[in-house]
Amino acid sequence: MQNISIRLFSSAYDFRSHLERFMLLMAFVSVALHGWLLYHLIAVNDFRSALLFLYLFSLLPFCLFLMAMWLDRNPDYQRHLTLTEAGVRYRSGFMQQEHEFDWEEVDTIQLEPVLVTFLLKNGGQHAISLKTIRNGEILQEARSRITSIAASKTIEVIVPHQ
Numbered sequence: 774m775q776n777i778s779i780r781l782f783s784s785a786y787d788f789r790s791h792l793e794r795f796m797l798l799m800a801f802v803s804v805a806l807h808g809w810l811l812y813h814l815i816a817v818n819d820f821r822s823a824l825l826f827l828y829l830f831s832l833l834p835f836c837l838f839l840m841a842m843w844l845d846r847n848p849d850y851q852r853h854l855t856l857t858e859a860g861v862r863y864r865s866g867f868m869q870q871e872h873e874f875d876w877e878e879v880d881t882i883q884l885e886p887v888l889v890t891f892l893l894k895n896g897g898q899h900a901i902s903l904k905t906i907r908n909g910e911i912l913q914e915a916r917s918r919i920t921s922i923a924a925s926k927t928i929e930v931i932v933p934h935q
Contacts, residue, residue, distance in 0.1 A: 800838050807832060854901055854915070856922060861891065863901050872899060876922070881929040884916060 810828055854863045860875035874893065883890040887904040906912045923930045 796838065800835055803835050807835070852905070854903075856918060861899070863899070865901060874899065876926045876928065879923075879926075879928050881931055882919065882923050883931045883933070884919065885933055887912075889916075889919060 807828070814824065814828070852864050852866060855861070858876075860873060860878075862871060862873040864871045874891070878893045878895070879891050880894045881892045883892065887902060887906075889901045889903060891899045891901075893899070903912060903915065906915070920930050
């Protein structure tokens with residue numbers, strides 16, 4: 774069986790959510806305001822150290838935002854769900870810890886419309902949200918691949934009534 778990799782926020786998904794678009798707009802507004810403040814500081818010739826420090830310190834959130842955008846484009850930090858013959862590996866959020874477990878550890882799988890919950894034999898559980906998938910065909914393919922792998926590994930799949 775081949776590796777099945779489902780990358781959230783990739784080409785089959787919504788590239789930017791509404792909140793991320795709003796954050797990008799606010800970052801551009803911040804750059805414009807910082808440019809105006811720098812022009813004002815140069816035009817007035819008033820480079821007091823406290824005001825300059827405040828200006829440079831206020832650039833910190835924008836720099837962090839740019840760093841977050843760069844890291845989000847780096848595949849090692851993207852949200853993903855990867856199903857292999859050996860097990861499951863996923864990262865549920867930006868720069869969050871990556872989780873990994875084997876199929877032998879899985880007791881049951883709860884397959885809800887936009888949430889997959891893997892209940893482990895040791896009592897642990899891993900809930901993976903699929904609500905960010907905007908393409909219905911990709912969502913259906915992901916759900917069918919999970920059920921086919923579970924059937925081949927003789928894992929119980931619970932599908933609640935909708």
